[in-house]
Amino acid sequence: MKKLLLVLVLVFSVACQESNKIPDTFDYGTIENGVYINDFFNLRMPFKTSWNVQTRQELDALGENAEEFVKSEVVKDIIRTADVTSANLFCAYKFEPETVEIYNPSIILVAENIKSSPQLKRGSDYLKEARKLLEDSTLNYEFDTSSEPIDLGGKQFDVLKVTGHYLDNTFYQQYISTIDQGFSLSVIISYANDSQRQELETLMKGISFTGGKSKKKG
Numbered sequence: 001m002k003k004l005l006l007v008l009v010l011v012f013s014v015a016c017q018e019s020n021k022i023p024d025t026f027d028y029g030t031i032e033n034g035v036y037i038n039d040f041f042n043l044r045m046p047f048k049t050s051w052n053v054q055t056r057q058e059l060d061a062l063g064e065n066a067e068e069f070v071k072s073e074v075v076k077d078i079i080r081t082a083d084v085t086s087a088n089l090f091c092a093y094k095f096e097p098e099t100v101e102i103y104n105p106s107i108i109l110v111a112e113n114i115k116s117s118p119q120l121k122r123g124s125d126y127l128k129e130a131r132k133l134l135e136d137s138t139l140n141y142e143f144d145t146s147s148e149p150i151d152l153g154g155k156q157f158d159v160l161k162v163t164g165h166y167l168d169n170t171f172y173q174q175y176i177s178t179i180d181q182g183f184s185l186s187v188i189i190s191y192a193n194d195s196q197r198q199e200l201e202t203l204m205k206g207i208s209f210t211g212g213k214s215k216k217k218g
Contacts (some may be wrong), residue, residue: 028056028108029089033048036090045109045207051092059088086112094196103171103192107200115182123149123158125179126184130175131160140165150176153208157187172197176204185208 016164029038036045048055054157097104114120120129134204147159160175170192177186187207189200 026087028087038089041111041183042209043109043185043207044210045090045203046091047107047203047206051094052096053072054091054093059091082210086110092197103190103196105191105196105200106189107203108188108190110184110186110188112184112186113182114179114184120179120184122179123156123184123186126177126179126186127158127160127175130177134162147174152176152178152187152204155180155209 023060027038027040029036029040029043029174031037034046034049034163036047037043048170087110091106091108091112093106095104103187114126120126131143142163142165144161144163149156149158151157155178157176157178160177162173162175164171164173172191172192173188173190175186175188177184179185187204191197191200191202
């Protein structure tokens with residue numbers, strides 16, 4: 001139950017079209033003094049510096065083995081081109097990946113260009129499409145459709161909660177999405193128990209949307 005279980009969630013490409021590719025000038029953000037900052041979304045998120053934050057290279061590599069966890073050849077084609085339309089902005093694990101046998105809780109920020117998909121008007125629309133991809137996974141997912149929208153930094157985010165089963169292990173994830181400037185912006189938290197969930201939700205609630213200072217991907 002390590003990085004393996006986070007692979008699939010990072011390659012959702014709900015609006016996979018060449019016209020939706022991430023622009024070269026897109027702001028992937030930067031980290032300054034324990035705060036992730038992104039100018040494009042005017043987003044700031046403090047995090048615990050004791051957590052293992054993934055480098056840009058590690059973020060770009062997330063999802064490399066995702067094809068083995070899906071059934072449909074169509075979805076596999078989507079995964080192969082996901083890096084065109086989606087961007088992994090930030091990822092942090094509580095523990096060093098591959099060094100723990102217990103489930104490694106994590107928080108991930110992902111953006112996707114959906115400008116050519118006008119039917120996706122709010123986060124719940126995006127999550128409905130994302131659910132279809134999860135349902136094609138070889139992992140066994142159960143879905144909780146009763147979640148209400150939540151407020152993060154003054155913006156409304158819709159929520160999809162899932163319970164996953166892999167081998168003899170059970171894990172939980174929350175997919176939390178909004179639509180902003182023609183992009184989906186999603187926060188994904190993954191955990192194995194209530195203590196981990198509470199810690200991740202506290203971290204997530206630190207998100208604010210204000211002016212920031214960040215750098216382009218170079």
